[in-house]
Amino acid sequence: EVQLVESGGGLVKPGGSLRLSCAASGFTFSSYSMNWVRQAPGKGLEWVSSISSGTSYIYYADSVRGRFTISRDNAKNSLYLQMNSLRPEDTAVYYCARPTDSRYDFWGQGTQVTVSS
Amino acid sequence: SYVLTQPPSVSVAPGQTARITCGGNDIGSKSVHWYQQKPGQAPVLVVYDDSDRPSGIPERLSGSNSGKTATLTISRVEAGDEADYYCQVWDSSSDHVVFGGGTKLTVL
Numbered sequence: 163e164v165q166l167v168e169s170g171g172g173l174v175k176p177g178g179s180l181r182l183s184c185a186a187s188g189f190t191f192s193s194y195s196m197n198w199v200r201q202a203p204g205k206g207l208e209w210v211s212s213i214s215s216g217t218s219y220i221y222y223a224d225s226v227r228g229r230f231t232i233s234r235d236n237a238k239n240s241l242y243l244q245m246n247s248l249r250p251e252d253t254a255v256y257y258c259a260r261p262t263d264s265r266y267d268f269w270g271q272g273t274q275v276t277v278s279s
Numbered sequence: 280s281y282v283l284t285q286p287p288s289v290s291v292a293p294g295q296t297a298r299i300t301c302g303g304n305d306i307g308s309k310s311v312h313w314y315q316q317k318p319g320q321a322p323v324l325v326v327y328d329d330s331d332r333p334s335g336i337p338e339r340l341s342g343s344n345s346g347k348t349a350t351l352t353i354s355r356v357e358a359g360d361e362a363d364y365y366c367q368v369w370d371s372s373s374d375h376v377v378f379g380g381g382t383k384l385t386v387l
Contacts (some may be wrong), residue, residue, distance in 0.1 A: 264369035
């Protein structure tokens with residue numbers, strides 16, 4: 163059974179940093195690209211970042227480029243999102259999602275990030 | 280950047296048919312995927328590649344895509360279909376994933 167479990171969310175002040183983690187199991191993690199998708203309170207889904215299986219290809223949404231860094235450790239079956247210079251508008255539930263072709267067939271349960279003074 | 284446009288809300292009586300649209304420039308040339316999200320839960324893929332269904336998704340949910348509009352159709356709507364629905368594509372020109380703004384389906 164595929165499982166994606168996010169952790170690392172919390173309350174942080176504007177300008178602060180957080181590192182999110184996603185622990186994957188039930189599939190060959192090293193064979194799949196992985197993504198982060200977020201959802202602000204009462205808002206829609208927003209793609210944040212993608213990383214290819216071997217880390218050769220990394221992409222970011224314009225809203226986070228230069229502040230967020232996606233990475234992965236295939237030996238640990240883990241995906242990460244380092245978030246720096248956080249802003250109130252980064253407040254959201256952050257989901258780890260596994261794409262197959264261009265669709266997301268598995269999602270984690272999400273981790274809440276709140277940026278507030 | 281590529282934009283997908285969905286109506287904010289759609290209302291339908293139980294047993295009727297709901298149609299949720301997703302508009303985008305030449306969307307008919309892209310593969311469109313649809314997600315259902317209920318309050319407090321992660322999204323669930325309900326239609327992929329325009330019209331295919333993952334295992335476990337009822338045949339009442341179907342999709343189509345042509346020209347400038349993709350459509351998610353829910354036949355014989357049930358109370359349990361009440362949720363937010365999102366369309367999604369991959370924009371090859373930017374290598375970015377794009378979501379529509381979401382449509383709240385209300386079952387009257």
